[in-house]
Amino acid sequence: MTVDQIVKPPFEAVVAQHGATVLRVVRAVVGQTDADDAWSETFLAAMKAYPQLPADANVEAWLVTIAHRKAIDITRAAARRALPVADTPDSPAVDRADGRDLDLDAAVGALPPKQRQAVAYHYLAGLPYADIAIILDSTVAAARRAAADGIATLRRTYPRLDTARSHT
Amino acid sequence: MTAHSLTPLYPVDPDHLRRLHARLEQDAQANDLLDIAYRTVDSAIGPLLLAATPRGLVRLAFANEGHDSVLLTLSERISPRILEAPARLDPVARQLDEYFAGRRQRFDVALDWSLSQGFRRTVLEHLNTDVAFGTTASYASLARLAGSPKAVRAVGTACATNPTPIVVPCHRVIRSDGAVGSYRGGPVAKRALLDLERAG
Numbered sequence: 287m288t289v290d291q292i293v294k295p296p297f298e299a300v301v302a303q304h305g306a307t308v309l310r311v312v313r314a315v316v317g318q319t320d321a322d323d324a325w326s327e328t329f330l331a332a333m334k335a336y337p338q339l340p341a342d343a344n345v346e347a348w349l350v351t352i353a354h355r356k357a358i359d360i361t362r363a364a365a366r367r368a369l370p371v372a373d374t375p376d377s378p379a380v381d382r383a384d385g386r387d388l389d390l391d392a393a394v395g396a397l398p399p400k401q402r403q404a405v406a407y408h409y410l411a412g413l414p415y416a417d418i419a420i421i422l423d424s425t426v427a428a429a430r431r432a433a434a435d436g437i438a439t440l441r442r443t444y445p446r447l448d449t450a451r452s453h454t
Numbered sequence: 455m456t457a458h459s460l461t462p463l464y465p466v467d468p469d470h471l472r473r474l475h476a477r478l479e480q481d482a483q484a485n486d487l488l489d490i491a492y493r494t495v496d497s498a499i500g501p502l503l504l505a506a507t508p509r510g511l512v513r514l515a516f517a518n519e520g521h522d523s524v525l526l527t528l529s530e531r532i533s534p535r536i537l538e539a540p541a542r543l544d545p546v547a548r549q550l551d552e553y554f555a556g557r558r559q560r561f562d563v564a565l566d567w568s569l570s571q572g573f574r575r576t577v578l579e580h581l582n583t584d585v586a587f588g589t590t591a592s593y594a595s596l597a598r599l600a601g602s603p604k605a606v607r608a609v610g611t612a613c614a615t616n617p618t619p620i621v622v623p624c625h626r627v628i629r630s631d632g633a634v635g636s637y638r639g640g641p642v643a644k645r646a647l648l649d650l651e652r653a654g
Contacts, residue, residue, distance in 0.1 A: 296490075296529045296536035301478065305471050310464040325474050330481050336534055390463055409460040437455055447463075 292341040297333050304349050305329075307411055311350060314394050314406040315357045324360050328353040347417045350407055354421050361399075393444035400424075401436030408433045479539035489533035491542040492525065498554045498650070499643040502620075504543045507532065510564030511546055514618045516639035532568065550620070556653065559587035561621045569617040576600050577612035582622045588651045592630045614638060620647065 312324035418429040482488040492505040503515040515524040552558035580599045613624040625647040629635045637644035
């Protein structure tokens with residue numbers, strides 16, 4: 287098989303390789319409650335478009351781009367829903383069952399959207415700022431600054447950020 | 455701080471991903487996006503890969519063919535919209551179980567013939583309807599059945615490239631001198647299937 291005849295792997299391989307990363311990204315961007323919907327809509331849309339994706343495309347950046355758009359749709363839909371629904375009394379129990387760090391989610395959720403997105407796309411998906419700038423429709427410098435500002439805020443609002451990282 | 459450095463703070467439970475995968479299987483099926491569903495099953499002759507389009511079973515592969523490479527070929531020849539989604543394969547998996555347990559003599563599953571064209575397909579369709587459980591045919595007699603008595607070598611090629619072996623019973627085609635001949639799953643698997651049918 288030569289380089290210009292790359293066979294596109296089955297979509298199953300895309301899900302297996304990138305499913306966990308996309309779940310982390312959407313958790314950070316839309317929050318725990320809507321993360322499953324965002325993940326599902328992202329992969330369904332990706333599966334639909336997959337045959338047209340160039341075989342040499344950066345699949346992770348492509349998936350994060352789709353997840354970014356789906357997250358915006360979901361956030362808008364959530365804003366249209368009655369506000370009290372966003373704070374159902376049984377959600378903390380669900381959260382505890384997952385063993386999730388509520389402080390981290392609260393801290394990430396409190397960031398302005400652009401910072402939260404830049405942090406997720408760089409520090410969870412590992413995308414370079416050039417790719418993030420395209421997704422956020424901004425400049426490389428602005429994307430880098432948004433991520434840096436976000437991390438600076440998290441160090442204040444979630445002091446365990448650095449200690450947690452150094453223990454893993 | 456480097457790229458990916460928050461990843462350890464966001465643990466992902468494999469069971470959670472499995473639930474999301476199951477939901478994707480259902481959503482893809484409901485939206486007509488599941489061009490190929492596949493699963494593997496264990497059998498008396500090793501793990502088998504089963505793959506089906508909405509029209510029917512399109513491929514059955516033995517372990518020696520390399521399941522990953524078979525899926526890559528399906529991605530290239532039919533569609534890359536492929537998921538491990540067992541539900542579509544449940545009927546054929548159940549019938550294979552019954553076959554290997556000696557409780558089934560013919561398969562009742564829809565077939566997608568799109569990987570077999572022309573004379574090869576004609577040969578396999580005759581094989582599918584005219585050579586019953588527990589019997590064998592020679593390559594020459596199958597060539598006669600397919601209407602081209604001289605095309606013995608082409609019949610051999612058709613059997614060797616049968617996309618759905620076992621279900622379309624190319625293991626029942628043997629050499630005129632009685633030797634079992636070659637087989638996509640290897641001669642040992644062919645012998646095992648013939649022995650199974652003789653016992654049943």
